[in-house]
Amino acid sequence: MKNPFSSTIKGSKGSMRAFGGIFRSKYIELILAVGLFILLDSGVLILNFYTSYQIANDAHAIQLASRMGTLSQGLLHELYQVQDDADNPSGSYSESIDIFAKSYKLFDETLDAFKVQGEIPGRPVY
16 A cells, blocks of 8 residues: 555656755755855844934934033023123113023923924924
8 A cells, every 4th residue: 555645746746856855955954054044144134224223213312412402501601691681780681581581492392302202393303
């Protein structure tokens, strides 16, 4: 009696044997090495894409932090200007207070956008 698992469908006998022959060939080590290389290479490629995405987000956060530093320096400058105008008895310091209030509003909007990933004027925040 013939083994039913050893027989193949008529017409595909050669292809089934060729496919089975791949795993019994003398090149099995080479085939496995190429497969392992492709698997590892694709893993490194995926990791590379993820890392570059994170670097882009970090660069944007650094730019936003730099903007916050510039705005805080401007706030301090305007605060000193208000103090100077307040110490001068003949001058009015309402204009300095208005400039300080606008600077503070911009600083606060930027800080809120940084916290909740909102938008600042002209730029989205991620």
